[in-house]
Amino acid sequence: MSVPVTSRRHVLQATALGVAALATGCAAIGGNTKPRVVVVGGGWGGLGAVRGLLAAGAADVTLVEPNESFMSCPLSAHFIAGFQPASDFQRSYARVDQLGARRVRERVLEIDRTKREVVTGTQRLPYDFLVLSLGVDYMEESIQGYAEARAQLPVGFRAFEQMAVRQQVDEFLVKGGNFVISAPKPPYRCPPAPYERAFLIAEQMKQRGTKGKIIIVDANPNPMPMPISKPILNGMKSLYSAQIEYMPNVDIRAVGMGKRQLNTSDGDIPFAHANLVLPMRAPALIRQAGLGERWAAVKLPSFQTQADDRIYVIGDAQGTPLPKSGHVAFGSGQQVAEAIAERIAGKTPVVATGEVDLPLGICWANVTHSEAININVSSTVSPGEPPKLKFTVDPEHNARSGAAAMSWGTGMWKAMLG
C-alpha cells in the first residue's frame, strides 16, 4: 500500500534568499563524511523522518529511542478491549538497522544547541540537523492527587502503556462496577480515542454480560473534534445506551484512591476503575532546549523551530493546529527528510508564495471491533496566515471503514518498519 502523505498543489517558488546561510555550517558538507542527522523518537514521526532520510542516502542517520521495539497507539483499542493480541500492534526496529540507521537505545536528557549535540546518559551525539518527534507528556498536575495514583491509573496514550490499561479492562469485564473514562479539552493526542476506547470496552461488556457501566466524563460540551460529534453520539446512543453514560462539560478536579472517588465540577463520582486521559503537552526536553512552552513553536510549512533553523519538531510535540495524528506525524517526518536532503545537496531553499498543502491526517474511530468512522483532515497554509483545516467524516460508523482502518494500519507499519 502506498501511503498518501501530502499532495503539493502549489509548487514553491525558489528564491535566492538565504541559500548560503542555510547550506553552510554543516560540519560534513564538502568533506568526506556525510552530514549527521539525529532523529530523536522512534514513533510515527521519527520513523517517517528516518525512512525518508535513509531513502535519500544523503546523511548519516542516528535514531535515538529508548524502547527496543515499536508499539502503535492507533488501533490499539482492539488490544485494550481484548479483541486482538498486543503482538498485532508491535513491530521490531530491525528494518531501520538493516537500512543503515545507527540506533541508540537511550533517552535524550538534554539538547546542547550551542555545541549542536544531543546528550544521553552515556554519550554526546553531534548533529548537523536535528529532528525531534518526542510525542506527548501528561499534565499530571491538572488533577489533584493524580501523581500519587499514577501507577493505579495508567493513561495508556503512549506506546506500551496500553498493557497496564488492558489489565484494568480485564478486571472490569469480570468484576463490573463503574469504569470512568475521561476526555480532556483539546489539544491532545487523537481526540476521538477516549470514545473509541469506551466503545470497544462496551462491546465486550455486552458480549460477556458485565454488570456495570462506563461513564465518559468529558471536559468538552460534545465529543471532540466537533466534526465527529454526531457520528460518535449516534454510535453511543444506538449501540451502547445500556453500557455508557455520557457526562459532557464536566471537569475532573481531584482523584482519591482511598474512597476510589473523583471530585468533579458535577459532584463526586465513585469508580471501580478509571482511565483518566489527562491534558497533554510536549515533553520537557522541548522547554529545556528553549524550543517552546506547552508545545514546540514551529514554522509552517517547514516544521523548522522558530528558535533554531537546524532543528525540526514534528508529530504531536509541535504546536500548530494540525491534528495530533500518526498519519500527520509520519507525513511531516517524510517531508522534513526531503527538505534536509535538499539542504545537504545545497539546493536553493524555497519560500512559499501561495497556499501550500500540509501533511494529511487520517484517523479512525472504531465504534465496534469491525465498524469505524473515518476522519480525513486535509490542511493548507498560506504565508502569514494560520493553517486551514478541512474535515471529511463518515456520517456514521460502517464496516467498510472498519476494514479500511486495519489495512491503513498494516500499510503504515510497513512504511515505517517493513
Ligand SMILES: Cc1cc2nc3c(=O)[nH]c(=O)nc-3n(C[C@H](O)[C@H](O)[C@H](O)COP(=O)(O)OP(=O)(O)OC[C@H]3O[C@@H](n4cnc5c(N)ncnc54)[C@H](O)[C@@H]3O)c2cc1C
Ligand atoms: C488510542 C490512540 C488512538 C490513535 N489513533 C490514531 C489514528 O487512528 N490515526 C492516527 O493517525 N493517529 C492516531 N493516534 C495518534 C498517534 O498515535 C500519534 O499522533 C502519533 O503517535 C504521534 O507521533 P509522534 O512521533 O509525535 O509520537 P510517538 O509516536 O509517541 O513517538 C514518540 C517517541 O519518542 C520517544 N521519546 C520521547 N522522549 C524521548 C527522549 N527524551 N529521548 C528519546 N526518545 C524519546 C518515545 O519513546 C516514543 O517512541 C492515536 C493515538 C492514541 C493514543
